[in-house]
Amino acid sequence: MADSKMKRNPVVSTSSPLDDFNTHRLEVEAAISRVLESGVYIDGKETEAFEVELAEYIGAKHVISVNSGTDALSLSLRALGIGIGDEVITVSHTALATVAAIVATGATPVVIDVDPSTMTMDVHQVLNAVGEHTKAIMPVHLYGHPADMVDLEKIASVHGIPIVEDCAQAIGAEISGRRVGTIGHLGCFSFYPTKNLGAMGDGGAITTNDDHVASRLRRIKQYGWDAERIGQEFGVNSRMDEIQAAILRTKLNRLDQMNRARQQIAETYLTTLADSAASLPVTLPAHTHVYHLFVVQHEQRDSIRTALRSRGIGAGIHYATPAHLHPGYRQNVRVAHSDPKTFGLPITEKLARTVLSIPVHPGLSTSASMIANDVKEIIDSIN
Numbered sequence: 001m002a003d004s005k006m007k008r009n010p011v012v013s014t015s016s017p018l019d020d021f022n023t024h025r026l027e028v029e030a031a032i033s034r035v036l037e038s039g040v041y042i043d044g045k046e047t048e049a050f051e052v053e054l055a056e057y058i059g060a061k062h063v064i065s066v067n068s069g070t071d072a073l074s075l076s077l078r079a080l081g082i083g084i085g086d087e088v089i090t091v092s093h094t095a096l097a098t099v100a101a102i103v104a105t106g107a108t109p110v111v112i113d114v115d116p117s118t119m120t121m122d123v124h125q126v127l128n129a130v131g132e133h134t135k136a137i138m139p140v141h142l143y144g145h146p147a148d149m150v151d152l153e154k155i156a157s158v159h160g161i162p163i164v165e166d167c168a169q170a171i172g173a174e175i176s177g178r179r180v181g182t183i184g185h186l187g188c189f190s191f192y193p194t195k196n197l198g199a200m201g202d203g204g205a206i207t208t209n210d211d212h213v214a215s216r217l218r219r220i221k222q223y224g225w226d227a228e229r230i231g232q233e234f235g236v237n238s239r240m241d242e243i244q245a246a247i248l249r250t251k252l253n254r255l256d257q258m259n260r261a262r263q264q265i266a267e268t269y270l271t272t273l274a275d276s277a278a279s280l281p282v283t284l285p286a287h288t289h290v291y292h293l294f295v296v297q298h299e300q301r302d303s304i305r306t307a308l309r310s311r312g313i314g315a316g317i318h319y320a321t322p323a324h325l326h327p328g329y330r331q332n333v334r335v336a337h338s339d340p341k342t343f344g345l346p347i348t349e350k351l352a353r354t355v356l357s358i359p360v361h362p363g364l365s366t367s368a369s370m371i372a373n374d375v376k377e378i379i380d381s382i383n
C-alpha cells in the first residue's frame with residue numbers, strides 16, 4: 001500500500017493474538033496434538049518441563065506455574081504470609097489486576113505516584129508510604145520497561161521489606177543483565193494471550209530463589225495439599241493446564257526473537273517521531289525495554305486517537321482510570337501522600353489523560369514505518 005493515508009482494513013490494533021498464532025501455527029498445533037494424544041491434561045510432563053525451561057530463561061531457581069498473572073501476584077503475597085491488616089506499596093498507574101491481587105489477600109494496597117518519563121514507580125516516594133504495617137513492595141515493570149529496581153532494592157533492604165515484582169508486561173526485560181523476576185524476592189508473570197509470551201487461554205508463573213516460599217506456593221496453588229494430599233493450610237486451585245504449558249514451551253523458544261521484533265518497530269517509531277510534540281518512551285541506561293506497549297504522551301491524546309482510527313490504526317489507552325479511582329476499589333486502596341497539600345497522585349492522573357498506546361506487536365513489522373508516518377503527520381497537524 002503506497003499511500004500511507006489509505007484506510008487499512010481490518011483495523012490494526014495494539015495486540016494481535018491471531019498474528020501470534022499464525023507465526024507459531026505449526027509448532028502450536030503439534031504441541032496441542034501431543035497433549036491431546038498423551039491423555040494427561042493437568043499436572044503432566046509439559047507443565048513440569050515448562051517450569052524448568054522458564055526457570056532457565058529467567059535465571060531463577062524455582063518457577064511455579066499458576067492459572068493467571070493475578071493469581072501469581074496474590075499467591076506470592078499469601079506465601080509471604082501477607083493478609084488482613086497488612087499493607088503493600090504499589091502504583092495506581094497499572095493494570096487493575098495489580099491492585100486487585102493485593103485486595104484479594106485482604107491486605108491494603110497503598111499507592112504512590114510514578115516517574116513521569118518511565119511511567120513506573122517513583123521509588124523515592126516509597127519512603128513516604130512505608131509504615132509499621134508495610135509487608136511488601138510491588139513495583140510494576142509497566143509497558144515492558146523495568147521499574148527503578150536499583151534504588152528500590154536499596155530502600156527495601158534498609159527496611160527489610162520483600163519486593164514482589166509485577167513482571168506481567170516485561171518478560172525478557174533486563175537491568176544490567178539481570179532479568180526481571182530475579183531481582184525481587186518473587187517475580188510474577190502473566191501469559192494472557194496478548195502478552196509478549198502469550199498462552200491461548202489464561203496462565204501465569206512465579207519465580208523465586210527462596211526454597212521455603214516455593215514449596216509453600218506449590219501447596220497453596222493446589223488446595224493447600226502436601227505430598228500426601230493432606231490440606232496443611234487453606235489453598236486454591238490455580239494450576240496451569242498441559243495444553244497451555246505445551247503452547248508456552250514452543251513460544252518461549254522464540255520469545256527473544258519476538259521481543260527483538262518489537263524493539264525494531266519501536267526503533268522505527270522513535271526515529272520517525274523524534275521531533276514530534278509527543279513525549280516518547282524512554283529506556284534507562286543498562287535497562288532493556290521489551291515494548292509490550294509503545295506508549296506516547298500528548299495532551300491531545302483523544303484527538304490523535306480519533307484521527308488514527310480514521311486511518312485504520314487502533315491506538316489504545318493503558319490506562320484511562322487510575323486503580324485508586326475505580327469505584328469498586330476506592331474503599332480498598334489508600335493513597336500515600338508525599339505532600340499533604342497535594343491531593344491524589346498528580347503524575348498518575350495526568351498520565352490517565354495523556355497516554356496513548358501505538359500498536360507494536362511483531363505481526364505488524366512490515367507496516368511499522370507507515371504507521372509511524374501516520375502518527376507523525378497526525379501529531380504535527382494537531383499541533
Ligand SMILES: Cc1ncc(COP(=O)(O)O)c(C=O)c1O
Nearest residue numbers: 068069070095097098168190192
Ligand atoms: C501489569 C499487570 N499485572 C497483572 C496482570 C494480570 O495478569 P492476568 O490477566 O494473567 O491475570 C496484567 C495483565 O492483565 C498486567 O498487565
